[in-house]
Amino acid sequence: MCGDGLSNGHNGTTSGVNGGFQQPPNPYTGPSDYLSNVANFKIIESTLREGEQFANAYFDTETKIKIAKALDAFGVDYIELTSPVASEQSFQDCKAIASLGLKAKILTHIRCDIGDAKKAVEAGVDGVDVVIGTSKHLREHSHGKDMEYITKTALEVIEYIKGTGLEVRFSSEDSFRSDLVDLLSLYKAVDKIGVNRVGIADTVGCASPRQVYELVRTLRGVVSCDIETHFHHDTGCSIANAFCALEAGATHVDTSVLGIGERNGITPLGGFLARMVVSAPDYVKSKYKLHMIKEIEDLVAEAVQVNTPFNNPITGFCAFTHKAGIHAKAILNNPSTYEILNPADFGLTRYVHFASRLTGWNAVKTRVQQLGLNMTDDQCKEVTAKIKALADVRPIAIDDADSIIRTYHLELPHAEKIAANGHAEHVVA
Numbered sequence: 517m518c519g520d521g522l523s524n525g526h527n528g529t530t531s532g533v534n535g536g537f538q539q540p541p542n543p544y545t546g547p548s549d550y551l552s553n554v555a556n557f558k559i560i561e562s563t564l565r566e567g568e569q570f571a572n573a574y575f576d577t578e579t580k581i582k583i584a585k586a587l588d589a590f591g592v593d594y595i596e597l598t599s600p601v602a603s604e605q606s607f608q609d610c611k612a613i614a615s616l617g618l619k620a621k622i623l624t625h626i627r628c629d630i631g632d633a634k635k636a637v638e639a640g641v642d643g644v645d646v647v648i649g650t651s652k653h654l655r656e657h658s659h660g661k662d663m664e665y666i667t668k669t670a671l672e673v674i675e676y677i678k679g680t681g682l683e684v685r686f687s688s689e690d691s692f693r694s695d696l697v698d699l700l701s702l703y704k705a706v707d708k709i710g711v712n713r714v715g716i717a718d719t720v721g722c723a724s725p726r727q728v729y730e731l732v733r734t735l736r737g738v739v740s741c742d743i744e745t746h747f748h749h750d751t752g753c754s755i756a757n758a759f760c761a762l763e764a765g766a767t768h769v770d771t772s773v774l775g776i777g778e779r780n781g782i783t784p785l786g787g788f789l790a791r792m793v794v795s796a797p798d799y800v801k802s803k804y805k806l807h808m809i810k811e812i813e814d815l816v817a818e819a820v821q822v823n824t825p826f827n828n829p830i831t832g833f834c835a836f837t838h839k840a841g842i843h844a845k846a847i848l849n850n851p852s853t854y855e856i857l858n859p860a861d862f863g864l865t866r867y868v869h870f871a872s873r874l875t876g877w878n879a880v881k882t883r884v885q886q887l888g889l890n891m892t893d894d895q896c897k898e899v900t901a902k903i904k905a906l907a908d909v910r911p912i913a914i915d916d917a918d919s920i921i922r923t924y925h926l927e928l929p930h931a932e933k934i935a936a937n938g939h940a941e942h943v944v945a
Contacts, residue, residue, distance in 0.1 A: 610639035643683030687715025721750025732764035807863030
Protein backbone atom coordinates (compact mmCIF):
# COMPACT_ATOMS: atom_id res chain seq x y z
CA MET A 517 0.00 0.00 0.00
CA CYS A 518 1.46 3.35 -0.97
CA GLY A 519 0.58 5.71 1.84
CA ASP A 520 -3.12 6.17 1.14
CA GLY A 521 -3.88 7.10 4.73
CA LEU A 522 -6.69 4.60 5.19
CA SER A 523 -7.23 5.79 8.73
CA ASN A 524 -10.48 3.97 9.39
CA GLY A 525 -9.52 0.67 7.82
CA HIS A 526 -11.15 0.90 4.39
CA ASN A 527 -9.76 -1.34 1.65
CA GLY A 528 -9.85 1.16 -1.13
CA THR A 529 -8.32 4.31 -2.40
CA THR A 530 -9.12 7.85 -1.51
CA SER A 531 -10.80 9.75 -4.28
CA GLY A 532 -9.04 12.99 -3.47
CA VAL A 533 -12.27 14.97 -3.67
CA ASN A 534 -13.56 15.84 -0.22
CA GLY A 535 -14.10 19.44 -1.27
CA GLY A 536 -16.95 20.71 -3.39
CA PHE A 537 -19.60 18.64 -1.59
CA GLN A 538 -22.90 20.27 -2.47
CA GLN A 539 -26.04 18.49 -1.42
CA PRO A 540 -28.94 19.16 -3.82
CA PRO A 541 -32.27 20.16 -2.25
CA ASN A 542 -34.70 17.39 -1.39
CA PRO A 543 -37.80 17.77 -3.62
CA TYR A 544 -39.90 15.78 -1.12
CA THR A 545 -39.27 18.03 1.88
CA GLY A 546 -42.48 19.76 2.87
CA PRO A 547 -42.95 23.03 4.75
CA SER A 548 -41.55 22.98 8.28
CA ASP A 549 -44.03 22.21 11.05
CA TYR A 550 -44.26 24.75 13.87
CA LEU A 551 -44.17 21.92 16.45
CA SER A 552 -41.11 20.23 14.95
CA ASN A 553 -37.85 20.22 16.92
CA VAL A 554 -35.73 18.63 14.19
CA ALA A 555 -33.50 21.73 14.27
CA ASN A 556 -33.71 22.28 18.02
CA PHE A 557 -33.22 19.10 20.04
CA LYS A 558 -31.14 17.95 23.00
CA ILE A 559 -29.30 14.66 23.47
CA ILE A 560 -29.43 12.69 26.71
CA GLU A 561 -26.46 10.35 26.32
CA SER A 562 -27.10 7.11 28.16
CA THR A 563 -24.02 4.98 27.44
CA LEU A 564 -23.19 5.08 31.15
CA ARG A 565 -26.72 3.99 32.12
CA GLU A 566 -28.49 2.09 29.35
CA GLY A 567 -25.10 1.07 27.94
CA GLU A 568 -24.16 -0.61 31.21
CA GLN A 569 -27.04 -2.99 30.57
CA PHE A 570 -25.32 -4.27 27.39
CA ALA A 571 -24.35 -7.94 27.75
CA ASN A 572 -20.59 -7.28 27.39
CA ALA A 573 -20.43 -4.05 29.39
CA TYR A 574 -18.26 -3.59 32.44
CA PHE A 575 -17.12 -0.02 33.01
CA ASP A 576 -14.74 0.64 35.88
CA THR A 577 -14.62 4.15 37.32
CA GLU A 578 -11.66 5.22 35.18
CA THR A 579 -13.41 4.10 31.99
CA LYS A 580 -16.65 5.83 32.99
CA ILE A 581 -14.78 9.08 33.54
CA LYS A 582 -13.03 8.79 30.15
CA ILE A 583 -16.35 8.20 28.40
CA ALA A 584 -18.08 11.02 30.29
CA LYS A 585 -15.31 13.49 29.41
CA ALA A 586 -15.34 12.46 25.76
CA LEU A 587 -19.12 12.83 25.51
CA ASP A 588 -18.91 16.21 27.22
CA ALA A 589 -16.22 17.41 24.81
CA PHE A 590 -18.36 16.15 21.92
CA GLY A 591 -21.17 18.41 23.06
CA VAL A 592 -24.01 16.27 24.43
CA ASP A 593 -26.46 18.15 26.64
CA TYR A 594 -26.89 15.50 29.33
CA ILE A 595 -25.02 12.42 30.52
CA GLU A 596 -27.20 9.80 32.23
CA LEU A 597 -25.69 7.46 34.82
CA THR A 598 -26.76 4.15 36.35
CA SER A 599 -28.92 4.45 39.46
CA PRO A 600 -26.85 5.04 42.62
CA VAL A 601 -29.07 2.44 44.28
CA ALA A 602 -27.82 -0.31 41.93
CA SER A 603 -24.64 -0.86 43.95
CA GLU A 604 -22.25 0.96 46.24
CA GLN A 605 -19.79 1.44 43.36
CA SER A 606 -22.56 2.87 41.19
CA PHE A 607 -23.21 5.45 43.93
CA GLN A 608 -19.52 6.33 44.17
CA ASP A 609 -19.24 6.60 40.37
CA CYS A 610 -22.23 8.97 40.32
CA LYS A 611 -20.55 11.17 42.90
CA ALA A 612 -17.22 11.10 41.03
CA ILE A 613 -18.67 12.06 37.66
CA ALA A 614 -21.04 14.66 39.14
CA SER A 615 -18.03 16.37 40.71
CA LEU A 616 -16.01 16.67 37.46
CA GLY A 617 -17.45 20.07 36.57
CA LEU A 618 -18.49 19.04 33.06
CA LYS A 619 -20.56 21.31 30.83
CA ALA A 620 -23.12 18.55 30.28
CA LYS A 621 -25.70 18.11 33.03
CA ILE A 622 -25.32 14.88 34.95
CA LEU A 623 -28.46 12.79 35.45
CA THR A 624 -29.18 9.52 37.15
CA HIS A 625 -32.01 7.12 36.46
CA ILE A 626 -34.13 5.76 39.33
CA ARG A 627 -37.28 3.85 40.10
CA CYS A 628 -40.33 5.86 41.19
CA ASP A 629 -39.43 5.44 44.85
CA ILE A 630 -38.70 8.04 47.52
CA GLY A 631 -35.74 6.06 48.86
CA ASP A 632 -34.15 5.97 45.39
CA ALA A 633 -34.79 9.69 45.03
CA LYS A 634 -33.02 10.50 48.28
CA LYS A 635 -30.00 8.44 47.24
CA ALA A 636 -29.90 10.23 43.87
CA VAL A 637 -29.93 13.65 45.53
CA GLU A 638 -27.15 12.51 47.86
CA ALA A 639 -25.03 11.56 44.82
CA GLY A 640 -24.80 15.22 43.79
CA VAL A 641 -26.27 14.96 40.30
CA ASP A 642 -27.91 17.82 38.40
CA GLY A 643 -31.14 15.98 37.67
CA VAL A 644 -33.07 12.80 38.31
CA ASP A 645 -34.87 10.64 35.75
CA VAL A 646 -37.79 8.85 37.41
CA VAL A 647 -39.43 5.84 35.73
CA ILE A 648 -42.20 3.35 36.42
CA GLY A 649 -43.88 0.75 34.25
CA THR A 650 -47.40 1.66 33.11
CA SER A 651 -48.35 -1.12 30.70
CA LYS A 652 -50.61 -3.95 31.79
CA HIS A 653 -47.67 -6.34 31.29
CA LEU A 654 -45.44 -4.50 33.76
CA ARG A 655 -48.17 -3.60 36.26
CA GLU A 656 -49.16 -7.25 36.53
CA HIS A 657 -45.79 -8.98 36.24
CA SER A 658 -43.23 -6.41 37.45
CA HIS A 659 -44.15 -4.01 40.26
CA GLY A 660 -47.80 -5.04 40.75
CA LYS A 661 -49.16 -1.50 41.31
CA ASP A 662 -52.29 0.08 39.87
CA MET A 663 -52.51 3.47 38.13
CA GLU A 664 -53.84 5.19 41.24
CA TYR A 665 -50.77 4.13 43.22
CA ILE A 666 -48.46 5.05 40.34
CA THR A 667 -49.90 8.58 40.08
CA LYS A 668 -49.83 9.19 43.84
CA THR A 669 -46.23 7.96 44.20
CA ALA A 670 -45.06 9.84 41.12
CA LEU A 671 -46.37 13.12 42.51
CA GLU A 672 -44.68 12.53 45.89
CA VAL A 673 -41.31 11.64 44.35
CA ILE A 674 -41.39 14.55 41.88
CA GLU A 675 -42.33 17.05 44.62
CA TYR A 676 -39.43 15.80 46.75
CA ILE A 677 -36.87 16.13 43.95
CA LYS A 678 -38.21 19.54 42.92
CA GLY A 679 -37.85 20.65 46.53
CA THR A 680 -34.10 19.98 46.36
CA GLY A 681 -33.74 22.27 43.33
CA LEU A 682 -32.79 19.47 40.92
CA GLU A 683 -34.17 18.89 37.44
CA VAL A 684 -36.68 16.05 37.29
CA ARG A 685 -38.07 13.95 34.47
CA PHE A 686 -40.91 11.50 34.86
CA SER A 687 -41.26 8.68 32.34
CA SER A 688 -43.60 5.79 31.85
CA GLU A 689 -41.98 2.49 30.96
CA ASP A 690 -43.38 0.40 28.09
CA SER A 691 -45.34 3.47 26.95
CA PHE A 692 -46.47 2.02 23.62
CA ARG A 693 -48.20 -0.94 25.25
CA SER A 694 -49.85 1.26 27.90
CA ASP A 695 -53.45 2.44 27.85
CA LEU A 696 -53.57 5.89 26.21
CA VAL A 697 -56.09 7.33 28.69
CA ASP A 698 -53.98 6.12 31.62
CA LEU A 699 -50.85 7.62 30.07
CA LEU A 700 -52.31 11.01 29.30
CA SER A 701 -53.97 11.30 32.73
CA LEU A 702 -50.66 10.49 34.43
CA TYR A 703 -48.63 12.90 32.28
CA LYS A 704 -51.19 15.67 32.79
CA ALA A 705 -50.94 15.22 36.57
CA VAL A 706 -47.13 15.39 36.70
CA ASP A 707 -47.01 18.30 34.25
CA LYS A 708 -49.40 20.23 36.50
CA ILE A 709 -46.94 20.17 39.41
CA GLY A 710 -44.05 21.39 37.28
CA VAL A 711 -42.00 18.42 36.13
CA ASN A 712 -39.21 19.50 33.75
CA ARG A 713 -39.79 16.69 31.26
CA VAL A 714 -42.08 13.77 30.70
CA GLY A 715 -40.69 10.76 28.88
CA ILE A 716 -42.06 8.07 26.64
CA ALA A 717 -40.16 4.82 26.30
CA ASP A 718 -40.46 2.13 23.66
CA THR A 719 -39.07 -0.35 26.15
CA VAL A 720 -39.47 -3.46 23.99
CA GLY A 721 -38.81 -1.82 20.62
CA CYS A 722 -42.30 -2.50 19.26
CA ALA A 723 -43.24 0.99 18.04
CA SER A 724 -43.30 2.13 14.43
CA PRO A 725 -42.51 5.69 13.27
CA ARG A 726 -46.19 6.39 12.61
CA GLN A 727 -47.18 5.25 16.12
CA VAL A 728 -44.43 7.40 17.59
CA TYR A 729 -45.51 10.47 15.68
CA GLU A 730 -49.14 10.07 16.73
CA LEU A 731 -48.39 9.49 20.43
CA VAL A 732 -45.92 12.36 20.72
CA ARG A 733 -48.22 14.70 18.80
CA THR A 734 -51.09 13.79 21.12
CA LEU A 735 -48.93 14.22 24.21
CA ARG A 736 -47.68 17.57 22.95
CA GLY A 737 -51.27 18.80 23.14
CA VAL A 738 -51.64 17.65 26.76
CA VAL A 739 -48.44 18.83 28.49
CA SER A 740 -46.53 22.09 28.39
CA CYS A 741 -43.21 20.66 29.63
CA ASP A 742 -40.45 19.13 27.50
CA ILE A 743 -40.84 15.62 26.07
CA GLU A 744 -38.03 13.07 26.23
CA THR A 745 -37.99 9.91 24.12
CA HIS A 746 -36.28 6.54 24.55
CA PHE A 747 -36.39 3.98 21.74
CA HIS A 748 -35.12 0.41 21.72
CA HIS A 749 -33.84 -1.17 18.53
CA ASP A 750 -35.37 -4.67 18.66
CA THR A 751 -37.24 -4.17 15.38
CA GLY A 752 -34.72 -1.82 13.78
CA CYS A 753 -36.71 1.42 14.12
CA SER A 754 -34.87 3.35 16.85
CA ILE A 755 -33.32 6.07 14.63
CA ALA A 756 -36.46 6.53 12.52
CA ASN A 757 -38.57 6.64 15.69
CA ALA A 758 -36.34 9.28 17.27
CA PHE A 759 -36.55 11.43 14.15
CA CYS A 760 -40.35 11.14 13.95
CA ALA A 761 -40.63 11.99 17.65
CA LEU A 762 -38.77 15.27 17.02
CA GLU A 763 -40.97 16.00 14.03
CA ALA A 764 -44.00 15.57 16.29
CA GLY A 765 -42.70 17.94 18.96
CA ALA A 766 -40.42 15.94 21.26
CA THR A 767 -37.46 17.89 22.60
CA HIS A 768 -34.99 15.30 23.94
CA VAL A 769 -33.66 11.99 22.56
CA ASP A 770 -31.87 9.28 24.55
CA THR A 771 -28.86 7.74 22.80
CA SER A 772 -25.94 5.46 23.54
CA VAL A 773 -22.63 5.06 21.72
CA LEU A 774 -22.93 2.30 19.09
CA GLY A 775 -26.48 1.85 20.39
CA ILE A 776 -25.37 -0.48 23.20
CA GLY A 777 -27.93 -1.33 25.85
CA GLU A 778 -30.40 -3.96 27.02
CA ARG A 779 -30.87 -6.64 24.31
CA ASN A 780 -30.28 -4.88 20.94
CA GLY A 781 -29.84 -1.53 22.62
CA ILE A 782 -31.27 1.90 21.84
CA THR A 783 -30.89 4.77 19.37
CA PRO A 784 -27.15 4.97 18.50
CA LEU A 785 -25.50 8.36 18.94
CA GLY A 786 -23.63 8.24 15.61
CA GLY A 787 -26.53 6.88 13.59
CA PHE A 788 -28.92 9.43 15.07
CA LEU A 789 -26.61 12.32 14.19
CA ALA A 790 -26.11 10.94 10.68
CA ARG A 791 -29.87 11.30 10.26
CA MET A 792 -30.00 14.74 11.88
CA VAL A 793 -27.04 16.33 10.05
CA VAL A 794 -28.91 15.76 6.80
CA SER A 795 -32.10 17.35 8.16
CA ALA A 796 -30.57 20.18 10.20
CA PRO A 797 -26.94 20.60 9.08
CA ASP A 798 -26.34 24.07 10.51
CA TYR A 799 -27.71 23.16 13.94
CA VAL A 800 -25.87 19.85 14.20
CA LYS A 801 -22.51 21.08 12.89
CA SER A 802 -22.53 24.14 15.14
CA LYS A 803 -23.41 22.17 18.27
CA TYR A 804 -21.58 18.85 18.08
CA LYS A 805 -17.94 18.06 17.32
CA LEU A 806 -18.73 15.49 14.68
CA HIS A 807 -15.09 14.61 14.04
CA MET A 808 -15.04 13.00 17.52
CA ILE A 809 -17.63 10.33 16.70
CA LYS A 810 -15.08 7.76 15.56
CA GLU A 811 -12.84 8.38 18.57
CA ILE A 812 -15.77 7.97 20.99
CA GLU A 813 -17.06 4.84 19.25
CA ASP A 814 -13.58 3.29 19.28
CA LEU A 815 -13.29 4.06 23.02
CA VAL A 816 -16.59 2.36 23.84
CA ALA A 817 -16.08 -0.53 21.39
CA GLU A 818 -12.79 -1.36 23.07
CA ALA A 819 -14.33 -1.10 26.53
CA VAL A 820 -17.10 -3.58 25.70
CA GLN A 821 -14.94 -5.74 23.39
CA VAL A 822 -16.93 -5.44 20.17
CA ASN A 823 -16.04 -4.39 16.64
CA THR A 824 -17.74 -1.48 14.90
CA PRO A 825 -20.23 -3.04 12.44
CA PHE A 826 -19.15 -2.85 8.78
CA ASN A 827 -22.33 -0.94 7.89
CA ASN A 828 -22.36 1.36 10.91
CA PRO A 829 -23.45 4.86 9.90
CA ILE A 830 -20.44 7.20 9.47
CA THR A 831 -17.73 4.98 10.96
CA GLY A 832 -18.47 1.58 9.46
CA PHE A 833 -15.78 -0.04 7.31
CA CYS A 834 -17.83 0.53 4.18
CA ALA A 835 -19.59 3.80 5.05
CA PHE A 836 -17.75 5.93 2.48
CA THR A 837 -16.36 3.23 0.19
CA HIS A 838 -17.49 3.15 -3.45
CA LYS A 839 -16.92 0.09 -5.59
CA ALA A 840 -19.15 -0.01 -8.69
CA GLY A 841 -17.63 1.63 -11.75
CA ILE A 842 -20.62 3.88 -12.51
CA HIS A 843 -20.70 5.07 -8.91
CA ALA A 844 -16.97 5.73 -8.89
CA LYS A 845 -17.07 7.90 -12.01
CA ALA A 846 -19.90 10.02 -10.60
CA ILE A 847 -18.24 10.32 -7.17
CA LEU A 848 -15.02 11.53 -8.78
CA ASN A 849 -16.99 14.19 -10.65
CA ASN A 850 -19.29 15.24 -7.79
CA PRO A 851 -19.31 13.43 -4.43
CA SER A 852 -22.94 14.26 -3.66
CA THR A 853 -24.11 12.06 -6.54
CA TYR A 854 -23.85 8.96 -4.35
CA GLU A 855 -23.35 10.37 -0.85
CA ILE A 856 -25.89 12.02 1.42
CA LEU A 857 -23.20 12.57 4.08
CA ASN A 858 -19.88 14.34 3.58
CA PRO A 859 -17.07 12.30 5.20
CA ALA A 860 -15.08 15.50 5.74
CA ASP A 861 -17.70 16.62 8.28
CA PHE A 862 -16.64 13.68 10.45
CA GLY A 863 -12.90 13.96 9.88
CA LEU A 864 -12.99 10.99 7.49
CA THR A 865 -12.21 10.38 3.82
CA ARG A 866 -14.12 8.64 1.06
CA TYR A 867 -12.54 5.75 -0.83
CA VAL A 868 -12.97 4.48 -4.36
CA HIS A 869 -12.44 0.72 -4.40
CA PHE A 870 -10.56 -0.28 -7.56
CA ALA A 871 -9.36 -3.83 -6.85
CA SER A 872 -12.39 -5.78 -8.08
CA ARG A 873 -14.21 -7.00 -11.19
CA LEU A 874 -16.68 -4.11 -10.71
CA THR A 875 -14.06 -1.40 -11.00
CA GLY A 876 -14.27 1.25 -13.70
CA TRP A 877 -11.42 2.91 -15.56
CA ASN A 878 -12.05 6.27 -13.87
CA ALA A 879 -11.25 4.70 -10.49
CA VAL A 880 -8.14 3.05 -11.92
CA LYS A 881 -7.09 6.36 -13.50
CA THR A 882 -7.29 8.01 -10.07
CA ARG A 883 -5.13 5.24 -8.62
CA VAL A 884 -2.60 5.65 -11.44
CA GLN A 885 -2.30 9.32 -10.54
CA GLN A 886 -1.88 8.48 -6.84
CA LEU A 887 0.99 6.17 -7.74
CA GLY A 888 2.69 9.03 -9.57
CA LEU A 889 2.37 7.40 -12.98
CA ASN A 890 1.20 8.93 -16.25
CA MET A 891 -1.11 7.07 -18.62
CA THR A 892 -3.54 8.12 -21.30
CA ASP A 893 -7.23 7.33 -20.92
CA ASP A 894 -6.89 4.48 -23.42
CA GLN A 895 -4.00 3.02 -21.43
CA CYS A 896 -6.02 3.27 -18.20
CA LYS A 897 -8.83 1.39 -19.93
CA GLU A 898 -6.42 -1.35 -21.02
CA VAL A 899 -4.97 -1.83 -17.55
CA THR A 900 -8.50 -1.81 -16.10
CA ALA A 901 -9.33 -4.75 -18.36
CA LYS A 902 -6.31 -6.62 -16.95
CA ILE A 903 -7.42 -5.94 -13.36
CA LYS A 904 -10.94 -7.15 -14.16
CA ALA A 905 -9.58 -10.30 -15.81
CA LEU A 906 -7.62 -11.29 -12.70
CA ALA A 907 -10.54 -10.36 -10.41
CA ASP A 908 -12.76 -12.71 -12.41
CA VAL A 909 -10.44 -15.58 -11.45
CA ARG A 910 -9.85 -14.86 -7.75
CA PRO A 911 -10.25 -12.16 -5.10
CA ILE A 912 -7.54 -9.52 -5.45
CA ALA A 913 -6.02 -7.10 -2.98
CA ILE A 914 -4.89 -3.53 -3.52
CA ASP A 915 -1.30 -4.73 -3.87
CA ASP A 916 -2.38 -7.06 -6.69
CA ALA A 917 -4.03 -4.23 -8.59
CA ASP A 918 -1.07 -1.92 -7.96
CA SER A 919 1.28 -4.60 -9.27
CA ILE A 920 -0.76 -4.91 -12.48
CA ILE A 921 -0.72 -1.13 -12.95
CA ARG A 922 3.04 -0.82 -12.32
CA THR A 923 3.90 -3.77 -14.55
CA TYR A 924 1.72 -2.43 -17.35
CA HIS A 925 3.36 1.00 -17.06
CA LEU A 926 6.85 -0.51 -16.97
CA GLU A 927 6.18 -2.49 -20.15
CA LEU A 928 4.84 0.46 -22.12
CA PRO A 929 7.04 1.33 -25.11
CA HIS A 930 9.15 4.43 -24.54
CA ALA A 931 7.23 6.40 -27.17
CA GLU A 932 3.91 5.65 -25.46
CA LYS A 933 5.28 6.80 -22.10
CA ILE A 934 6.34 10.07 -23.65
CA ALA A 935 2.88 10.45 -25.19
CA ALA A 936 1.27 9.71 -21.85
CA ASN A 937 3.45 12.26 -20.09
CA GLY A 938 2.63 14.83 -22.70
CA HIS A 939 -1.08 14.01 -22.39
CA ALA A 940 -0.93 14.35 -18.61
CA GLU A 941 0.88 17.67 -18.84
CA HIS A 942 -1.66 18.86 -21.34
CA VAL A 943 -4.51 17.96 -18.93
CA VAL A 944 -2.87 19.86 -16.08
CA ALA A 945 -2.30 22.88 -18.31
